[in-house]
Amino acid sequence: MSKYLRSRSSSNFPIMHLLFMTILLQSANFKCLESPNRVIRNQYVNISDSTCAYSGYVNTESSSFYYQLYSKEENLTNQEQKIPRPLIIWINSGLGTSLFIGNMLDIGPLNLDESLNIQTKPKSWLDETNLLFFDYPDHTSGFSRYTSTISDQFIYNDFTSQTVFEQEDQDIDLNYEIYTLLQQLRNLYPELIGQMIMLAGQSYSANQIIELATFISQESKLNIKLSYSVFNIRGIIMFNPLIDPMQQRQGIEDIAMELGILDQNSIGLINSLNHQCELSLMNEYPKEQTTECVKALQYIQLMSGNVSLSDYRKPDSLFNRKRMLSQKFSRELTQKSLIDLVNILNTPIPVFVIMGQFDLQISKQHTESLLLGLNFQFKSQFDRQPRRHYMYQKNATNNNMSNYEIGAYHKSLWPLHYIVAKNTGHFVSDDNMDLSLQILKDMTHFATLKCHNQDNDIQQCHQLNENVCQVYLNNCNNQGLCLKNGQCYCFEGYYGADCSIKPIERRIIQIKKLSPRQIEYMILNITKYKLSGA
Numbered sequence: 001m002s003k004y005l006r007s008r009s010s011s012n013f014p015i016m017h018l019l020f021m022t023i024l025l026q027s028a029n030f031k032c033l034e035s036p037n038r039v040i041r042n043q044y045v046n047i048s049d050s051t052c053a054y055s056g057y058v059n060t061e062s063s064s065f066y067y068q069l070y071s072k073e074e075n076l077t078n079q080e081q082k083i084p085r086p087l088i089i090w091i092n093s094g095l096g097t098s099l100f101i102g103n104m105l106d107i108g109p110l111n112l113d114e115s116l117n118i119q120t121k122p123k124s125w126l127d128e129t130n131l132l133f134f135d136y137p138d139h140t141s142g143f144s145r146y147t148s149t150i151s152d153q154f155i156y157n158d159f160t161s162q163t164v165f166e167q168e169d170q171d172i173d174l175n176y177e178i179y180t181l182l183q184q185l186r187n188l189y190p191e192l193i194g195q196m197i198m199l200a201g202q203s204y205s206a207n208q209i210i211e212l213a214t215f216i217s218q219e220s221k222l223n224i225k226l227s228y229s230v231f232n233i234r235g236i237i238m239f240n241p242l243i244d245p246m247q248q249r250q251g252i253e254d255i256a257m258e259l260g261i262l263d264q265n266s267i268g269l270i271n272s273l274n275h276q277c278e279l280s281l282m283n284e285y286p287k288e289q290t291t292e293c294v295k296a297l298q299y300i301q302l303m304s305g306n307v308s309l310s311d312y313r314k315p316d317s318l319f320n321r322k323r324m325l326s327q328k329f330s331r332e333l334t335q336k337s338l339i340d341l342v343n344i345l346n347t348p349i350p351v352f353v354i355m356g357q358f359d360l361q362i363s364k365q366h367t368e369s370l371l372l373g374l375n376f377q378f379k380s381q382f383d384r385q386p387r388r389h390y391m392y393q394k395n396a397t398n399n400n401m402s403n404y405e406i407g408a409y410h411k412s413l414w415p416l417h418y419i420v421a422k423n424t425g426h427f428v429s430d431d432n433m434d435l436s437l438q439i440l441k442d443m444t445h446f447a448t449l450k451c452h453n454q455d456n457d458i459q460q461c462h463q464l465n466e467n468v469c470q471v472y473l474n475n476c477n478n479q480g481l482c483l484k485n486g487q488c489y490c491f492e493g494y495y496g497a498d499c500s501i502k503p504i505e506r507r508i509i510q511i512k513k514l515s516p517r518q519i520e521y522m523i524l525n526i527t528k529y530k531l532s533g534a
Helices: 015-017 097-106 174-188 205-225 253-259 264-280 286-293 295-304 329-345 364-372 379-385 434-447 458-472 474-478 504-514 516-530
Strands: 051-058 063-072 075-077 088-091 110-112 118-120 130-134 152-157 164-167 196-202 232-239 353-355 388-393 404-413 416-421 480-482 488-490
Touching: 051 174, 063 097, 063 174, 075 504, 088 097, 088 205, 097 110, 097 130, 097 286, 118 286, 174 205, 174 474, 205 232, 205 329, 232 434, 253 295, 253 353, 264 286, 264 295, 353 434, 353 458, 364 379, 364 416, 379 404, 388 434, 404 434, 416 488, 458 474, 458 480, 474 480, 474 488
Parallel strands: 088 130, 088 196, 196 232, 232 353, 353 416
Antiparallel strands: 051 063, 063 130, 110 118, 152 164, 388 404, 404 416, 480 488
């Protein structure tokens, strides 16, 4: 399976590309576009009749992009006006990863059976939107290539035991290349690609998603002035986003301790490894960054006996290899991403951050703290939002529309939605397609998370939090008001989560939290104040 997901170009090129050879099939059973880039069913690819697949190459200014585009027979949301369905653009998790990971292990319509033949999944995001996958033109995986004259070299990496491609040309703007790719694909498939697009990806791809969203928004503003057709970003979905590795990977050792993998003596070693990573981020050589910043994860993996870092319920797997963890963390890139993310959160673009509950690579706690540390417009209101249950239909069918259960826990205030998907690992959609598909439907139809339950009663979604205040906060001790978010609004002169603390008690609590030196300083100043006769 690994050769299909991490193909390195020339050696596997004939195999994989032949699977997606572009042959047109004329049949009354199909309503797909008549295009020379149509992918048909063959002995290796078993595509369902309702799935329309297209693949090929598009040349941009400096690159030749290999892409795969998918739609359904009913690809128009409005048949009379011929408006295409929204397009999901899947961004790979980093240079060196293949589009087949996003397609076959996340949201795409295809999968591999035990004989390594390609099959169509019973459910995928294709049920709701059109899908676009493409390979980065980085010479390390997939079939895309840089076509301009560049200075490149192959360097042996003794950490991953691989020969990797390193490009020295810094003038190629990947965002511009991807934007040009989208423009050309819209010219090729105007029936499938309209103005409405959505960006999605996982892990380190969050940085590329944020960069690309910023670039597209800026280009759209310019093109509106020039009366050009533009792309409108309808939403952003990031699975387990690794925006700031140093902050988000703090605390993963606590999870490992709770699982019994590490003991207290291991924490000092983890802290030392994290410090080495932080120092290496200042290094101009990306190899040292790669080596140091995965050591903590590898140490946990070693001590666990090769538990999967992507899902600590599972044993070692393909996605747990050294080369899958070896990503070039750029401190400059992550800092820029945080600034750009703040700007995005100050626009009407909804942002869904979805975390896998059992993903050991990224701390849920520190990711939420990272978001709360961003200075966006509705930060204080978002911070006051309670945790809510997100109900979804498990194994939903047309004949069974009432099978609801808790699928996630979320903290939401439009446009930001922070979601922890229950019983999932790093690959959320692969673990629970019903849940991720319903979240996608909420974004495409409502631009926010909708309240789902058997009675379709929105009050049920708020009742839990209202009861928390009344039952667990003692109705604010009659010294405040219970708010709908389950928190107390204290009357003047009362403090605390349940409004039980009076001003003098609050001051005593504050003093108890002071260090001995701070208390000594305070007493000394009070004494001076009294001696002065004030």
